Amino acid sequence: MRIVKKMASAATIAVFLLCCYFIVSSGSQADCNVYAATGSSFTVRLQHVLKDSDSLRWFKNKKVIFLRKSKLVIRGKNDDVDSNGKLKLTQLTKDKSGRYRPEVHREDGTSAVDLPSVRLCVLDPVQKPKVTVTCDKTKVTFTCDAGQNFPIKWFMDNKNGPENETGKELKRPVKDVLNARFSCNVSNPVSSEISQPVQQDCIKSSFPETLFGVIKISADCQCFFQFRNCIILYIIFFFG
Structure with a gap:
């Protein structure tokens, strides 16, 4: 019983530390x-x-990374700060994230007050996502593989998808998206990438997407001409 309690305590501590992290x-x-x-x-x-x-x-x-007194650089390098006192950070890595704060002391011993600081976060740019297609009877699932847990935005035929659909998966009835092209966008505060558009491959339509390259045929027309207006449209073009 004591061993079980110790194991439970260790597991509780591990979960607590993970949550804190x-x-x-x-x-x-x-x-x-x-x-x-x-x-x-x-x-x-x-x-x-x-x-x-x-x-x-x-x-x-809290660490001094640059100190210059009367044009004499005591800590850091001349190239770290320009003539106006701006701090130049180059070839950024994640360990350069942090709060950067200046201090200015005048010759008479007084200090400049209310000098703003910045809290810098260095992030990796997002990778280009990829959309995969999975078929399930009458439904198709589009999955956005972004590599990490980034905010996702969906596009259908280069138009914004519903605002509330921001998950990795997007499900649709196959008949509604026979020729639609789906892509996903992922972003973070420093970059944004969009995937190549893909189409469902669960059902291959036997009808063209357009008539004479001008009039686009709806998905309902392509599903065995279920609606009267589709039938009339075909009669006009092929028998009229």
Whole structure:
């Protein structure tokens, strides 16, 4: 019994730590007010007019990453900051995510106040998604493979799909989408990609999509001419 209790306690602790990890991860990204893609560059502006006699510090979180006193660079490199005091971040990697904050001290010992900081998050660009098709009797399922859990937006014949359909799967009756082309878009704050459009391959229509390349035939027409207007349309063009 004691062994069972210990195992249960260990499992509870593991679940708790996992939940904490996701909360911290999502919370840290939610705090970001600027985003940049890995491999790109980003410049943090200094909202202050520098004088040659001023001392400038740039912090990443609580660590001083750049210090310049009266044009003399004490920490960091000359190329890290331009003449106006802007911090230049290049070849960004995820470990460069964090809060960047400036400090300016004047020659008389006073400090500039209310200098804004930024919370930067560095993210990988999204990969191009792919749509696959699965047939199930009278229904077809389109699945958007995005690689990760990104927001998904569906398109049908290059037009926006319903706003409430944002899941990885999109299901439709086959007869309603015989020749429709579906694609999905995935995005994050630094990039956006859309898949190649695909069509259902559950049922092959024996009728053309258009008449003489002008009039588009509906899916209902293609399903054995179920509606009267489809029959009339064919009679006019073929027997009229």
